Amino acid sequence: MRNKTKLPTMADVANLAGVSSMTVSRALKPDTSVSKSTREKIQKAADELGYVLDTRASEFSSGKSGFVAITIPSINNGNFADTVKAFSDGLAEQDLQVLLGYTNYHVDREEQLVEQLLKKRPEAIVVTGGMHTDRCRLLLENSGIPVIETWDVPEQPIDHVVGFSNLQASELMFEHFIAQGHKKIGFIGGDNSRDSRGRDRYLGFCNTMEKHGLSNERVSFQELAPFSMEPGASGIRSIMKEWPDTEAVMCVSDLIAFGAITECQRMGMNVPNDVKIGGFGAYELGQFLNPSITTIDVGAAQIGKFAAEKIIELLSDDGNTKSAKIVKTEPTLIKRQSA
Amino acid sequence: MRNKTKLPTMADVANLAGVSSMTVSRALKPDTSVSKSTREKIQKAADELGYVLDTRASEFSSGKSGFVAITIPSINNGNFADTVKAFSDGLAEQDLQVLLGYTNYHVDREEQLVEQLLKKRPEAIVVTGGMHTDRCRLLLENSGIPVIETWDVPEQPIDHVVGFSNLQASELMFEHFIAQGHKKIGFIGGDNSRDSRGRDRYLGFCNTMEKHGLSNERVSFQELAPFSMEPGASGIRSIMKEWPDTEAVMCVSDLIAFGAITECQRMGMNVPNDVKIGGFGAYELGQFLNPSITTIDVGAAQIGKFAAEKIIELLSDDGNTKSAKIVKTEPTLIKRQSA
DNA sequence: CTTGCTTTTGATATCGATAACATTTATACA
DNA sequence: TGTATAAATGTTATCGATATCAAAAGCAAG
Secondary structure, eight states, X not given: OOTTSOOOOHHHHHXXXXXXXXXXXXXXXXXXOOOHHHHHHHHHHHHHHTOOOOXXXXXXXXXXXXXXXXXXXXXXXXXXXXXXXXXXXXXXXXXXXXXXEEOTTOHHHHHHHHHHHHHTOOSOEEEESSOOOHHHHHHXXXXXXOEEEESSOOSSOSSEEEXXXXXXXXXXXXXXXXXXXXXXXXXXXXXXXXXXXXXXXXXXXXXXXXXTTOOOOOEEEOOOOTTOSHHHHHHHHHHHHHOTTOOEEEESSHHHHHHHHHHHHHTTOOXXXXXXXXXXXXXXXXXXXXXXXXXXXXXXXXXXXXXXXXXXXXXXXXXXXXXXXXXXXXXXXXXXXXX | OOTTSOOOOHHHHHHHHTSOHHHHHHHTSSSSXXXXXXXXXXXXHXXXXXXXXXXXXXXXHHSOOOXXXXXXXXXXXXXXXXXXXXXXXXXHTTTOEEEEEEOTTOHHHHHHHHHHHHHTOOSOEEEESSOOOHHHHHHHHTSSSOEEEESSOOSSOSSEEEEOOHHHHHHHHHHHHHHTXXXXXXXXXXXXXXXXXXXXXXXXXXXXXXXXXXXXXXXXXXXXXXXXXXXXXXXXXXXXXXXXXXXXXEESSHHHHHHHHHHHHHTTOOTTTTOEEEOSSOOTHHHHSSSOOBEEEOOHHHHHHHHHHHHHHHHTOOSOOOOOSEEEOOOEEEOOSOO
């Protein structure tokens, strides 16, 4: 059980089976020309030795790493999890694995992570967002592999993009508030310097307010821990304290909205009668809360699916791919009870 | 930008810097004997070429893979995410990376995954639970690396264990119900054949009911999608329909409890006045729901932390480790509003 | 300026599999 | 039965870094 004992190699299997190691290599993959009897003989030898292929050697030798890297801001986020899941599923057909990294919403951490991931020579890399450090951008540009930026539509894309405009997406919610006749509208967000998607949603707030000649002062920015509801509670308290006549508030995510709605209930307010609360991201828990959360569905899974399709196309590329560099998805408003 | 262009290798850097590749190899790691001037020269050459180390070659050559594998049932589960996070953090100090796989609560999938992971030659492997296919067990036993089973205390451990008794943990909740004078108690669970931890929680139900001479018939087993609240809603509907006088129900997880509580509210019932609902896992959302969810805290992060510590100890092992093979954590009841 | 040490650098073999090419064996058909 | 073709297997070189051992350079003390 100790580390000392050497694990069997392909050569060991070859010896035992009385063939060359090349034949073992072939026998262990499907769709290769090895006679049935030889393959069985080799399989038996491999089982006997408890042989497990060393993919490090295999990938190193063949030059293909067999995986694709993806960075997301946070593990504890149903939306990104949906993207990753759809992405993994899409790549599984091609026997491509996914190597995942978390940036924790920090571009510095992203840079570090991207370098780490590139050292492992992925066949493509997907990053969340279009905001990177200079060095990170350089690393990606020089990586020699397809790069896809997601969940955003950067002004100067590095390579390919699968995303949507967070600004336009959040406008859907504010237009919804305004269509219901509300004028006293607020926003609860996070650290805009770290989360550019959150910042764009805030800009959507400012834009819409300006367009309709309304005040954009009713905002609260909270320190957002990953997957945190507490900031929603503090945010709504702070807004209702300073502007008690606020009629509708959009939160930068459904989790924040969850915290805000439940805090309203604890303060004795009725949502949506006393105040309307909107979320973002169409998280599952939003359907089940009473009241259910009106939200923006950004098609997180679709982003992962599209990214996977793009990568498959780029990797099987014979050099004449015609597909668009930028794929946009369409966020939609999901009207439920809370707003 | 196309895949064609070869990335620079260490030899390229060595050429440009006018040294041997061995010196480059040394210069790129800390704590090695390379003169300051040479190191700077090499660093400059590497930057100029945009050189990024190929860890595949590096790890292959040195024989160390530099990572540890871990399998968890589901990505969309805050508890396992907490374990993984603490685990990653614990290993980061030792420059060990974590390679994560999801079994989706299927032992067959686990077997497949474990084989895939072992092919990458991790330095240790952590699995969730103690239920495996025969082949999976064999693979783990023959892997030649430390194996840790977590989130459970198997009767016949493969190697090391960091876990707790799910059975005893769930008994905490039922004893809590009983101490409040309840006798008509129910349980909402999932597919026991797939989730052994859920099954043990159910067995805790049966044991406690038997011990107190109470009926254990008030149960509902639902098909549990990962991170799903809907089964909680169906579960409580089914129980309240068949046994309308039920006084208290424990759910196999907080997410199920969430679905159950909000469904009770939609049915016009008050939790906890009309019926008490308990959860399992101490998920963050349980704190914020109204009513907040009474639950069992199993110390998910602690499990990850302990597992990481154990691995560090085992890997730095000089052959005379004395640490216990089995580490148990202590689940606790968190009394909140719902029960 | 020589001896004996430490520090720095280099040459070579090697990790385990596979690509590419070469060769042998099996199969089909005239 | 012989030849053409396909299928099965083997040989050799190689991927990119590092371990290991060897050599050179730097340095202190006599």
